[in-house]
Every structure is written in structure tokens, then in C-alpha cells.
Amino acid sequence: MNQELNQEVATVREHLMQQLETAIDKAAVLRSPELKALYSRIAQLPQADRAAFGNALNQLKADLMRIINTHQDLAQALPDLDVTAPFALNSEAAKRAGLLSADLGSSHPLMSELELICDIFATMGFSAVESREIDDDWHMFGALNFPEGHPARDDYDTFMTEQTDEKGKPLIAPAHTSTMQHRVLKHYAADLESNKPIAVVIPGRTFRNEDVDARHEHTFYQVEGVYVAKGVNIGNLIATLKVFLQRYYNNDELKVKTQPFYFPFTEPSLEFALSCPFCKMQGCSICSYSGWIELLGCGMIHPNVLSAAGIDPNSYQGFAWGVGVERLVMMKYGIEDVRHFESGRLAFLRQFSASKDGLNS
Numbered sequence: 001m002n003q004e005l006n007q008e009v010a011t012v013r014e015h016l017m018q019q020l021e022t023a024i025d026k027a028a029v030l031r032s033p034e035l036k037a038l039y040s041r042i043a044q045l046p047q048a049d050r051a052a053f054g055n056a057l058n059q060l061k062a063d064l065m066r067i068i069n070t071h072q073d074l075a076q077a078l079p080d081l082d083v084t085a086p087f088a089l090n091s092e093a094a095k096r097a098g099l100l101s102a103d104l105g106s107s108h109p110l111m112s113e114l115e116l117i118c119d120i121f122a123t124m125g126f127s128a129v130e131s132r133e134i135d136d137d138w139h140m141f142g143a144l145n146f147p148e149g150h151p152a153r154d155d156y157d158t159f160m161t162e163q164t165d166e167k168g169k170p171l172i173a174p175a176h177t178s179t180m181q182h183r184v185l186k187h188y189a190a191d192l193e194s195n196k197p198i199a200v201v202i203p204g205r206t207f208r209n210e211d212v213d214a215r216h217e218h219t220f221y222q223v224e225g226v227y228v229a230k231g232v233n234i235g236n237l238i239a240t241l242k243v244f245l246q247r248y249y250n251n252d253e254l255k256v257k258t259q260p261f262y263f264p265f266t267e268p269s270l271e272f273a274l275s276c277p278f279c280k281m282q283g284c285s286i287c288s289y290s291g292w293i294e295l296l297g298c299g300m301i302h303p304n305v306l307s308a309a310g311i312d313p314n315s316y317q318g319f320a321w322g323v324g325v326e327r328l329v330m331m332k333y334g335i336e337d338v339r340h341f342e343s344g345r346l347a348f349l350r351q352f353s354a355s356k357d358g359l360n361s
């Protein structure tokens with residue numbers, strides 16, 4: 001067999017051997033088009049070369065099959081593996097039958113507080129709708145009255161993907177749970193005609209390109225709230241949030257104050273501060289000695305946002321708010337650093353564990 005044919009088989013051999021190393025379905029390598037192409041060459045070769053070329057191909061195929069079979073034997077010899085098992089495979093625990101029971105674990109403090117928040121709003125008539133973790137430019141900005149090129153778009157330090165939506169705009173990791181406002185308003189708009197208010201809270205995970213420090217995380221939780229009905233005014237907004245905060249902090253003495261703020265999707269917009277629960281307004285380091293702690297943003301839903309969802313702003317009014325869950329929880333328990341939540345440190349998490357004897361025992 002001539003040099004050229006030898007080289008051709010050698011090249012294909014090398015390539016298929018590489019494929020075998022990474023392929024999940026290793027037997028599929030035997031059906032590769034390259035191997036088929038080599039076999040179909042046999043009939044075109046001069047008589048003198050055919051036998052040697054055919055033998056070389058059969059040798060290649062036999063080598064491939066040997067490797068594939070060895071692999072299958074090995075795979076059958078391996079015991080079933082539960083990759084979610086909460087112990088190292090070579091540990092003593094692995095020799096015990098079964099897994100650790102679920103009651104040895106506990107809910108993450110952010111999750112149990114999130115449930116509590118939704119429960120409080122449920123008693124006030126709000127249903128809960130979960131947010132999403134990837135969204136588009138329209139729901140993040142357009143539907144919320146941030147026109148193209150609006151400077152406030154830059155305030156959100158938004159993470160975007162390389163993948164784009166049908167309009168060619170990058171997809172977005174939501175920087176606030178307000179991305180759900182338009183969906184919720186549109187979905188429940190018809191209820192308004194039968195005098196049923198829209199009352200929804202939206203818990204969700206949000207993402208911003210923040211420099212991480214004691215007060216900032218790139219990934220955090222928010223709870224959005226939306227209320228729309230006839231004749232709603234800013235007094236309803238303040239009362240609703242005040243009652244929520246008093247219940248959440250289990251403190252009827254809690255005072256709130258509002259100050260003007262700016263969001264494109266609410267008008268007027270407010271920032272909500274509450275009397276410092278740590279020092280009873282005497283001034284401490286947590287409230288920067290002001291007696292007040294800024295907590296959340298809110299306002300009356302902008303008429304453009306209602307119109308975009310098909311709701312007539314002359315007939316209906318509404319309010320909306322967004323609150324950072326970490327901030328709420330940190331103030332409740334006096335947690336000084338937001339990074340504790342995602343640190344995975346058991347010493348931190350166990351303080352919130354319902355089953356105190358759980359993994360500690």
C-alpha cells in the first residue's frame with residue numbers, strides 16, 4: 001500500500017481516537033462519516049492496493065472496538081453514584097445505607113424571611129407571583145417608562161447576555177423585580193372591570209454589577225409589590241407599607257417617614273425610611289446617628305406604565321414598591337455584613353436553624 005493511503009488511515013485513526021476520549025456515546029464513533037468514507041474508497045482503489053487498505057481499515061475498526069468495549073466493562077463495574085449525596089464517597093457515612101435525613105438541614109434565613117414577608121402580605125390580600133431570572137429590555141426598561149437612551153437606565157448596572165431577543169437587544173439578568181410589573185398588570189387588568197383590585201407581591205432574585213462590600217452584593221433578593229384599583233392614593237401606599245413593617249418587625253411603635261425620590265416608573269416617587277429599631281431613634285452607628293434608616297423605594301404607578309399594560313390611568317390608580325430582602329433581614333437581626341448570607345458559613349447559618357441540634361450534634 002502506498003505512502004499516501006497509509007497517511008490517510010493514520011490521520012483518521014488519530015482523529016477518531018481523540019473523539020473516543022471525549023465522546024459520551026463512544027460506540028457512535030464507529031458510525032463516523034470519516035470511517036465510512038474510508039471504506040467506500042476500497043472499491044475505487046487499484047486491485048493491488050485493495051487488500052492492504054482493507055486490512056488497515058479492519059485493524060483500525062478492531063482497535064476502536066477494543067477501546068469501546070473496555071469502557072463499557074468499566075462503566076458496568078462502577079457502582080451507581082448519587083452525586084447529590086451529602087457526604088464524601090470514601091467516608092464512613094458512605095458505607096451506611098440511605099442518606100442524611102432532611103430534618104438535619106434547615107431553611108436558609110433569606111428563604112424563611114421571604115416566606116414570612118409573603119405571608120404578611122397574604123393576610124393583607126396580596127397574592128404572590130414569582131419573578132424570573134432572565135428577562136428582556138422591554139420588561140426591564142421599556143414597559144417601565146425608561147425610553148431608549150434614558151439616563152436612569154445606567155443607574156442599574158445591569159448584567160446583559162451575549163444572546164439577544166428578537167429585536168436584537170441583549171437579554172438581561174433582572175436588576176430589579178419591577179421587570180414583572182408589566183406582566184402582572186397586563187395579566188390581571190381584566191379583573192379591574194369586575195371591581196377586583198390588582199394586589200400582587202413578586203419575590204425574586206436580582207442581579208447588579210456591584211463591587212461587593214459589607215452593604216452591596218451582586219446577587220440579592222427583592223420583593224416587589226403592585227396594587228391597582230379605583231381611587232387609590234398615596235395615603236394607601238404609606239399605610240400599607242407601614243402596617244407591613246410594623247408586623248415584620250413585630251413593633252407597633254415603628255415610625256416611618258417618606259422623602260421625595262425619583263424613579264421613571266412611579267410619579268410621585270418616594271423613599272421610605274423607618275425609625276431605627278436598634279436605638280429607638282436616639283442615634284447609633286447603624287442609622288448613622290440620624291435615628292432613621294432608609295429602607296425601600298416606592299411611589300404611585302406612572303400613568304405611562306398603566307397605559308402600556310392596557311389600564312386606563314384616568315379610571316384606575318395604583319402604587320408599587322420594591323424592597324431589598326437582605327436589608328430587611330439585616331435590620332431585623334442586626335447583621336452587619338450582607339456577604340454572610342451567601343458565604344456558606346455554617347456558624348452563621350446555624351443561628352437561624354430551627355432544629356438547633358441538627359448538624360451540630
Ligand SMILES: [Zn+2]
Nearest residue numbers: 276279284287
Ligand atoms: Zn439607630
